[in-house]
Amino acid sequence: MIMKSILHPSNRRIRLIVGVLVAGLLCVQCTRSEAFRESRYLVALSGEVFGENAPELTAKVIRLAKTDHIALLEYCLAACQDRYRDYTCTLVKQERIGGRVSNEQEIAVKFLADPFSVAMQWAPGTATLGDRVLYVEGKYNDMMLVRPTGVLSKLVGTVMRRPDGPQAMQSTLRPVNQFGFYRSLASLLRVYRQARSAGDLTERFGGFAEVAGRKAVVLVRLLPPKDDYPAAKTLIFIDLEYLAPVAVEGYDWDQQLSSRYVFKDIRFNVGLTSEDFVPAANDMKAPE
Numbered sequence: 001m002i003m004k005s006i007l008h009p010s011n012r013r014i015r016l017i018v019g020v021l022v023a024g025l026l027c028v029q030c031t032r033s034e035a036f037r038e039s040r041y042l043v044a045l046s047g048e049v050f051g052e053n054a055p056e057l058t059a060k061v062i063r064l065a066k067t068d069h070i071a072l073l074e075y076c077l078a079a080c081q082d083r084y085r086d087y088t089c090t091l092v093k094q095e096r097i098g099g100r101v102s103n104e105q106e107i108a109v110k111f112l113a114d115p116f117s118v119a120m121q122w123a124p125g126t127a128t129l130g131d132r133v134l135y136v137e138g139k140y141n142d143m144m145l146v147r148p149t150g151v152l153s154k155l156v157g158t159v160m161r162r163p164d165g166p167q168a169m170q171s172t173l174r175p176v177n178q179f180g181f182y183r184s185l186a187s188l189l190r191v192y193r194q195a196r197s198a199g200d201l202t203e204r205f206g207g208f209a210e211v212a213g214r215k216a217v218v219l220v221r222l223l224p225p226k227d228d229y230p231a232a233k234t235l236i237f238i239d240l241e242y243l244a245p246v247a248v249e250g251y252d253w254d255q256q257l258s259s260r261y262v263f264k265d266i267r268f269n270v271g272l273t274s275e276d277f278v279p280a281a282n283d284m285k286a287p288e
Contacts, residue, residue, distance in 0.1 A: 037249075037257075039260075041092065041211060041212045041262045041264065042209055042211055042237070042247060043209060043210040044207065044208070044209055045208040045209055045210055045215070046207075058240055061075075061217060061240060061243070062217060065205050065217045065218075065219055066205040069192060069203045069219050069221065069236075070189065070192050070193065070196065072219070072238070073185055073188055073189050073192065073236075074189065075243070076185055076238060076243045076244065076245070077182065077185045077186065077189065079243040079244075080181045080182045080185065080243065080244055081182060083243075083268070084113065084181070084244075084268050084269060085112070085113050085114070085269055086110075086111060086112045086113060086268075086269060086270060086271070086272035087111050087266060087267060087268045087269070087270065088108075088109065088110050088111070088265075088266075088267050088270055088272075089109050089111075089263045089264065089265055089266040089267070090106060090107065090108055090263070090264050090265045091105075091106075091107045091109050091120075091261065091262070091263055092104055092105070092106050092107075092260075092261075092262045092264065093107070093259070093260065093261045093262070094257070094259065094260045095172065095173045095258070095259045095260075096252070096256070096257065096258045096259065097170070097171070097172075097173065101256075101257060102128075103126065104126070105122060105123075105126040105127070105128075106122070106123040106126055107120050107121065107122050107123070107126075108120070108121045108123075109121075109179070110272055110276055110277070111179065111272075112272050112273070112274070112276070112277060113180075113182070115136060115137055115138060115139075115274065116136070116137040116180075117135070117136045117137070117274070117276075117277040118133070118134070118135045118176050118177075118179045118277075119132075119133070119134050119135075119276070119277055119281075119282050120132065120133040120134075120176065121282070127149050128172075129146055129148075129161070129167070129168060129170075129171045129172075130146035130147050130148045130149055130159075131147060131148075131149045132146070132147040132282055132283065132284055133145065133146055133147075133176055134277060134279060134282050135163060135176045135177060136274075136277050140160055141160075142162075142163075143160040143161060143162060143163075144160070144161055144162075144163045144168070144176050144177075145158050145160060145279060145284060145287060146158065146159050146160070146161050147283075147284050147285075157285040157287075157288070158279060158284050158285045158286065158287045159287070160287050163175040163177040164177065173258075174261075181244040181245060181263075184245055185244075185245060188234075188236060188245070188248075191223075191229065191230065191234075192221065194228065195221075195223055195229065200223055200224050200226070200229075201221070201222075201223070202221070202222035202223070203219065203220065203221055203222075204219075204222070205217075205218070205219070205220070206218030206219060206220040206235060209237055209247075211237050211239070211246045211247045211262065211263075211264075212246070212247075212262060212263075212264035212265070214239055214241070214242075214246060215239070215240045215241070216237040216238055216239050216240060216246055216247070217237075217238050217240060218235060218236070218238075219235070219237075219238065220233065220234075220235055221233070221234040221235075221236070225253045230250060230258075231250035231251060231252060231258055231259075232251055232252055232253040232255070233250070233255075234248065234249070234250050234251075235247075235248070235249040235250075236248055242266065242268070244263075244266075245263075246262070246263045246264075246266070247260075247261065247262045247263065248261045249261075
């Protein structure tokens with residue numbers, strides 16, 4: 001009788017088996033969809049990971065990563081504002097623009113919080129609009145200074161462009177006036193709050209990772225397909241010591257990479273001043 005039921009299962013038994021298999025496949029799919037794609041800068045870590053802060057602070061970060069992303073990002077926002085007045089780093093970015101994912105761009109960055117100042121220098125062969133950009137909020141009519149690549153640099157010298165103007169946005173998703181850990185956190189929080197208010201927010205704990213050699217906790221944000229939302233899935237890597245988003249990845253509703261930003265070689269509070277954000281200090285000519 002038992003052998004008969006195994007060899008000749010009823011319709012009910014078949015439906016049950018199929019249901020279990022489908023549920024299992026869905027679980028595997030969900031697990032895979034939420035795992036980030038490892039790269040030379042992003043590596044998954046197993047088990048509990050601890051940062052260099054006090055144990056109770058690290059425990060708080062991990063608890064909020066599992067229960068309340070908005071509260072964690074607000075905590076990090078306040079920490080960045082209180083802790084960091086300037087820093088240098090290397091930004092490695094890829095973005096999907098016009099349906100095509102760019103090659104990795106490696107950019108040496110100097111940043112000063114007050115006045116908001118950014119100086120960028122692209123590694124050879126990775127620049128698009130220009131190989132150097134300088135932006136100081138409130139100067140040059142809030143325009144950024146750009147040193148064009150190649151022969152144009154000698155012909156036209158430094159040019160001024162709107163940070164979020166059409167020409168600039170042809171080569172980036174995030175303009176230079178939105179750069180920095182503080183403004184990135186503020187931007188992430190705006191979308192989180194909007195999605196939570198609309199009942200659209202799904203937030204999950206993504207485990208632990210190593211970002212360019214640094215320990216981080218991973219937040220996974222999932223959103224439905226709406227024009228107001230920048231990505232279907234966003235992965236935010238919060239450094240357990242710095243409390244800053246040292247990597248952010250976005251994926252569209254076709255599960256294709258839309259953007260990846262990785263910050264490495266970060267050095268905080270190195271003593272930068274306004275003198276480090278003038279054209280001469282960045283191998284640029286003053287605009288005419």
